[in-house]
Amino acid sequence: MSSLGLGIDCGGTYTDAVVYDLDDRRVLAAAKYPTSHHDLVSCIDGVMAKLPGDLLSAVQLASVSTTLATNSIVEGKGGRACLILIGYADDMRVNGYGSRVARARGGHDCRGDQADELDEAAVTEAVRQHRDWADAFAISSYFSVRNPEHELRAASIVAAETGKPIVCGHELSMHLDAPKRATTAAINARLIPLIADLIASAQTVLAARSIKAPLMIVRGDGTLMGVETAGQRPVETILSGPAASVVGALALTGRADGVVIDVGGTTTDIAGVEGGLPRINQAGATVGGLATQVEAIDIRTMGLGGDSLIRFARNGKLEIGPRRVLPIGMLPGAEGVTETLQALPSSGLLGRAHELMSFWTVPPGKKLSGTPEGNGWVQRAGQVPLSYLGLKDEAADPDALKAVHRLEQGEELLLAALTPTDIFNYTGETAVGDSELSRCAVETAAALLKIEPAELAAMVKADCREIIVHELLAHLLGVNGGSRGLLDAWSRGDSVQGVRLRLNLETDILAVGAPAGVFLLPVAERLGCGCITPPFMEVANAVGAVAGVVSHTEEVIIRRRIDGRYTAHASDGRYDFDELADATDLARSKASELAAAIASATGAGEVELHEHMDEFTATSHWDQPVVLERTVRVRAVGRPRLG
Amino acid sequence: MSSNLASLLADLEEERTLAIVKESLAAGTDPLTLVEGLREGMSLVGERFESKEYFLSDLIMSAEIFNEAIALIQPHLKSDGASTRSAVVLGTVKGDIHDIGKNIVGSLLRCEGYDVYDLGVDVEPSAFVDKVRETGAALVAMSGLLTLAFDAMKETVESFIEAGLRDKVKVIIGGGPVNQAVVDYTGADDYGKDATSALKLAGHYLN
Numbered sequence: 001m002s003s004l005g006l007g008i009d010c011g012g013t014y015t016d017a018v019v020y021d022l023d024d025r026r027v028l029a030a031a032k033y034p035t036s037h038h039d040l041v042s043c044i045d046g047v048m049a050k051l052p053g054d055l056l057s058a059v060q061l062a063s064v065s066t067t068l069a070t071n072s073i074v075e076g077k078g079g080r081a082c083l084i085l086i087g088y089a090d091d092m093r094v095n096g097y098g099s100r101v102a103r104a105r106g107g108h109d110c111r112g113d114q115a116d117e118l119d120e121a122a123v124t125e126a127v128r129q130h131r132d133w134a135d136a137f138a139i140s141s142y143f144s145v146r147n148p149e150h151e152l153r154a155a156s157i158v159a160a161e162t163g164k165p166i167v168c169g170h171e172l173s174m175h176l177d178a179p180k181r182a183t184t185a186a187i188n189a190r191l192i193p194l195i196a197d198l199i200a201s202a203q204t205v206l207a208a209r210s211i212k213a214p215l216m217i218v219r220g221d222g223t224l225m226g227v228e229t230a231g232q233r234p235v236e237t238i239l240s241g242p243a244a245s246v247v248g249a250l251a252l253t254g255r256a257d258g259v260v261i262d263v264g265g266t267t268t269d270i271a272g273v274e275g276g277l278p279r280i281n282q283a284g285a286t287v288g289g290l291a292t293q294v295e296a297i298d299i300r301t302m303g304l305g306g307d308s309l310i311r312f313a314r315n316g317k318l319e320i321g322p323r324r325v326l327p328i329g330m331l332p333g334a335e336g337v338t339e340t341l342q343a344l345p346s347s348g349l350l351g352r353a354h355e356l357m358s359f360w361t362v363p364p365g366k367k368l369s370g371t372p373e374g375n376g377w378v379q380r381a382g383q384v385p386l387s388y389l390g391l392k393d394e395a396a397d398p399d400a401l402k403a404v405h406r407l408e409q410g411e412e413l414l415l416a417a418l419t420p421t422d423i424f425n426y427t428g429e430t431a432v433g434d435s436e437l438s439r440c441a442v443e444t445a446a447a448l449l450k451i452e453p454a455e456l457a458a459m460v461k462a463d464c465r466e467i468i469v470h471e472l473l474a475h476l477l478g479v480n481g482g483s484r485g486l487l488d489a490w491s492r493g494d495s496v497q498g499v500r501l502r503l504n505l506e507t508d509i510l511a512v513g514a515p516a517g518v519f520l521l522p523v524a525e526r527l528g529c530g531c532i533t534p535p536f537m538e539v540a541n542a543v544g545a546v547a548g549v550v551s552h553t554e555e556v557i558i559r560r561r562i563d564g565r566y567t568a569h570a571s572d573g574r575y576d577f578d579e580l581a582d583a584t585d586l587a588r589s590k591a592s593e594l595a596a597a598i599a600s601a602t603g604a605g606e607v608e609l610h611e612h613m614d615e616f617t618a619t620s621h622w623d624q625p626v627v628l629e630r631t632v633r634v635r636a637v638g639r640p641r642l643g
Numbered sequence: 644m645s646s647n648l649a650s651l652l653a654d655l656e657e658e659r660t661l662a663i664v665k666e667s668l669a670a671g672t673d674p675l676t677l678v679e680g681l682r683e684g685m686s687l688v689g690e691r692f693e694s695k696e697y698f699l700s701d702l703i704m705s706a707e708i709f710n711e712a713i714a715l716i717q718p719h720l721k722s723d724g725a726s727t728r729s730a731v732v733l734g735t736v737k738g739d740i741h742d743i744g745k746n747i748v749g750s751l752l753r754c755e756g757y758d759v760y761d762l763g764v765d766v767e768p769s770a771f772v773d774k775v776r777e778t779g780a781a782l783v784a785m786s787g788l789l790t791l792a793f794d795a796m797k798e799t800v801e802s803f804i805e806a807g808l809r810d811k812v813k814v815i816i817g818g819g820p821v822n823q824a825v826v827d828y829t830g831a832d833d834y835g836k837d838a839t840s841a842l843k844l845a846g847h848y849l850n
Contacts, residue, residue, distance in 0.1 A: 089806075092806065092807065109768070110768055110798040110805065115769075174736045176801055177804050177805060177807055178807060180807065503782040559794065562791065616828045618790035618793050618820070619790075619820075628790070628797075628828070629797075630826070
């Protein structure tokens with residue numbers, strides 16, 4: 001009997017789940033459930049209810065990808081944290097992400113030598129001052145990645161004073177940049193109470209369905225971690241969902257390279273693949289404008305999806321996205337909507353067509369909660385969608401349209417308008433909701449624009465294709481902002497000073513997401529590459545959540561000192577040697593030992609070790625060649641331990 | 644005039660070089676023309692050193708003449724007001740005490756009107772960082788002749804990263820054995836193979 005895994009992806013629009021055969025690498029069952037924000041647990045419960053019970057009871061591994069960290073950071077949410085900075089210059093600016101910041105003398109220099117004595121009394125005082133208020137403590141010491149001693153000593157002081165969770169900067173990142181490391185530690189500390197809630201609730205839901213499998217969470221690099229690790233390092237779940245989507249695309253297609261494009265309702269994500277793994281953003285993930293040191297997937301997100309609003313500019317051009325609306329084809333009460341659309345005047349209104357075709361309805365699961373006036377509108381919209389012209393002619397209330405706009409901003413009402421989904425429904429490439437309603441909307445819009453419906457459909461499809469092609473090339477080529485001259489010229493089919501570009505993508509597009517095929521096949525054709533649309537691509541994120549591996553990379557850097565000796569800097573301390581060979585032996589065994597131990601603690605079963613060494617040798621006219629630096633990197637990788 | 648000055652300096656004619664500088668200044672010659680002449684002279688010296696016509700001692704000699712001449716010219720250079728000028732932090736890195744190249748670079752940068760903060764020789768990585776934090780300089784120029792200096796250069800760059808200042812400064816390096824591989828190893832932005840190219844780099848990164 002094969003081992004079964006349960007993968008769950010809590011996305012912005014839908015929560016997806018699959019039961020996946022971990023040995024044969026195939027999907028046995030899949031389900032989708034609408035995501036209700038702020039209640040991830042009911043989503044997990046809801047989606048599991050749609051999966052066959054006999055499969056669920058045989059599950060030996062459960063894994064979740066979550067937007068919890070990303071969304072919390074964007075919204076500035078989290079528990080209360082105290083951030084202790086050791087050896088940071090007084091005028092050094094640190095974004096503490098809303099935590100209370102205390103400073104103490106101490107820290108090291110770039111060689112890992114002590115720069116200043118650790119002021120233990122100051123650390124003790126900070127803990128005593130904040131321990132009743134704070135949910136967690138973050139500690140970051142200057143150059144702790146070269147010598148973690150002061151962070152470890154401060155952590156033991158905090159532990160002696162309080163039982164609250166403690167996170168040290170050097171545990172989260174091996175990279176230099178003290179301000180960024182402090183921010184990352186502070187975010188992590190504030191996320192600890194939130195992830196603890198999520199884990200506890202998810203375990204309750206699993207237990208209620210008699211699933212005793214170990215629970216894992218997807219990291220932003222696409223690997224998995226057990227809940228013990230996730231509880232300590234929640235910041236590493238940044239970009240968990242997009243990373244799972246890449247891992248899922250690889251699992252579903254059986255490929256080890258390509259470009260993964262995930263087309264959703266609101267956004268489209270592009271991510272490269274390297275050696276069977278998502279490509280990582282080495283500079284660290286930036287979320288909600290906050291730069292962190294979290295090693296997460298290198299992703300480009302654009303505001304284009306099946307539910308993007310299509311606007312008509314006065315010059316006859318289209319603007320698609322980034323706003324997300326409800327496709328007209330998804331509106332309830334088709335009869336009234338069709339009537340309103342057909343009654344629209346058909347001339348002299350170019351530039352306002354998208355407004356004329358606006359409707360408002362009630363978001364799914366919406367309960368009355370606003371003012372009596374607002375509730376009145378919500379109740380009306382619940383019976384039959386409100387239309388733009390209807391509101392404009394509302395005799396009793398000249399400000400009706402304004403009132404409805406306000407309710408829309410407060411997410412009390414949902415705007416419905418023409419979207420790419422309606423266009424694809426019209427062409428027959430998809431059948432989402434009511435295709436006849438979409439057809440009516442496309443015909444009305446075309447009449448307003450004085451063009452044929454087929455022509456409008458072709459324009460929208462061409463625009464969607466060009467937007468994705470542009471973003472894809474810009475991402476792969478590392479082109480940003482204004483320097484897209486040649487790409488633009490290529491896109492228009494122009495030449496620049498007699499130079500004409502011919503572009504080909506030599507790697508295939510791996511499609512993810514329900515509408516991915518209709519969006520991406522034209523993109524592939526334009527770029528002369530293949531586009532793989534595997535079965536179950538609409539739940540690739542959930543597949544990626546369970547198909548991932550557990551991995552840990554440990555790096556030991558050996559540096560020559562000015563006195564000619566060598567120092568090995570490992571994450572658990574530093575070691576001095578007279579000879580490079582001895583330092584190298586220590587570095588290799590240390591890196592292997594730490595990588596294997598941490599991967600195992602993170603939830604791996606048996607691990608394989610992959611060692612990689614780099615060095616820099618200096619040569620000159622008057623010195624003998626000498627090795628100045630040698631880096632030993634060991635990656636321990638294994639499948640998750642099953643229950 | 645300036646080409647005459649250049650060849651005198653290139654021939655290491657100390658007294659005649661300084662005499663011409665003094666005379667020209669008294670006659671009201673544009674001091675920048677004189678600086679240009681001295682710079683040409685230094686690059687001639689560089690060429691002769693490259694072609695093994697000159698020895699290291701000649702190089703040191705030329706640097707001394709150059710510095711003396713610059714000292715004479717300096718008071719005549721019009722200041723453009725310090726606030727409008729870019730600041731450069733300069734030094735020979737920890738573990739190295741060679742300063743001829745560094746001093747020439749410093750003089751040339753001053754002549755161009757940069758505010759130069761010369762930290763001297765055997766400079767600790769943290770001293771570079773502190774000076775940048777104090778002055779807001781956007782360019783750091785590090786010098787070193789020994790291979791040992793590469794480590795110190797790397798440690799200095801790392802100290803800027805740790806301080807969160809790496810994206811605020813450009814780092815250029817120079818000295819005998821420096822090449823692109825050393826730039827990659829140390830994490831610097833660029834290197835100059837002589838004083839004139841250091842000046843070009845400063846212009847490139849600061850303007």
